[in-house]
Amino acid sequence: MLESDPKRQAVHTLRGYAYQIWQSLYEWISLSEEEVLYLEGAEDLDRLGPQSAETTQVKYVHSGSVTLNSQDILYSIAHFWEHKKRNPNIKIQYRFLTTAERGKELSSPFGDKKGLDFWDDCKYGETDLSPLRDFLLTKDSLPDDLKDFIKNADNESLRSELIIGIIWDTGNPDKPYLEELIRKKLVLHGDRLSFLPSDSERSLDTLVRATYET
Numbered sequence: 451m452l453e454s455d456p457k458r459q460a461v462h463t464l465r466g467y468a469y470q471i472w473q474s475l476y477e478w479i480s481l482s483e484e485e486v487l488y489l490e491g492a493e494d495l496d497r498l499g500p501q502s503a504e505t506t507q508v509k510y511v512h513s514g515s516v517t518l519n520s521q522d523i524l525y526s527i528a529h530f531w532e533h534k535k536r537n538p539n540i541k542i543q544y545r546f547l548t549t550a551e552r553g554k555e556l557s558s559p560f561g562d563k564k565g566l567d568f569w570d571d572c573k574y575g576e577t578d579l580s581p582l583r584d585f586l587l588t589k590d591s592l593p594d595d596l597k598d599f600i601k602n603a604d605n606e607s608l609r610s611e612l613i614i615g616i617i618w619d620t621g622n623p624d625k626p627y628l629e630e631l632i633r634k635k636l637v638l639h640g641d642r643l644s645f646l647p648s649d650s651e652r653s654l655d656t657l658v659r660a661t662y663e664t
Contacts, residue, residue, distance in 0.1 A: 462510070465510055465512065466510035469510040469628075472632070473628065476631065477506075478657070479639070479657070480635075482499075491505070492505045494508045501541060502541040502543065503540050504542075504543040505544055507545070508547050508548070511550035515553030516550045516551075516566070516620065517552070517564065518565025519557075519565065522546070522548075523566070524592060525591065529544070530612075530615060530616050531596045544616045544617065545619050546616070546619060546620075547619040548620055548621075548622060549622050550621070552566045552620050552621070565585070566618045569616075573609065575609075579608055583600055583608065632654065636650045636654060636657075637651060
């Protein structure tokens with residue numbers, strides 16, 4: 451076997467694709483009768499209801515953590531803002547779903563708090579938004595119109611139009627746990643229709659294949 455550079459190997463990328471497929475399948479079998487799921491639309495997963503939409507970016511991380519200073523996080527904030535501009539008549543919820551845990555910013559701009567935890571705190575009225583506002587205004591990767599909004603918006607508008615609209619869904623379990631969760635959900639659904647557990651489990655391969663092809 452030839453010596454290779456581990457940094458250039460595609461294993462982690464392939465695991466990321468596989469993880470996205472399993473997350474897509476979980477969303478599919480979790481839809482209500484009024485909802486529709488689109489794959490690779492605005493984001494990796496778009497779950498649309500009659501009057502609202504949840505768009506999800508799936509990020510598989512083999513090791514390490516994410517912070518409010520991570521490029522993936524900052525890009526997600528910018529993407530959410532763009533989705534809101536393109537779809538002004540739809541209530542949009544943006545979800546950044548990742549296997550990574552939350553880390554703490556090196557510069558400690560939020561004191562002892564992790565930045566993503568502080569973002570969540572800012573969804574509630576009693577939290578001072580100034581540290582978050584000041585932090586975001588230093589980020590060149592955010593679009594100018596968003597930074598203008600962050601700078602000039604009152605606290606309630608900043609909270610309702612930006613902060614509340616983004617969910618940092620971190621620390622998600624890896625594929626084996628997700629696969630078992632889906633398997634149990636299929637068996638439970640089949641039980642309500644009087645199918646044997648073994649029959650329900652056999653549907654899993656077909657559903658995975660359909661998700662992959664979509």
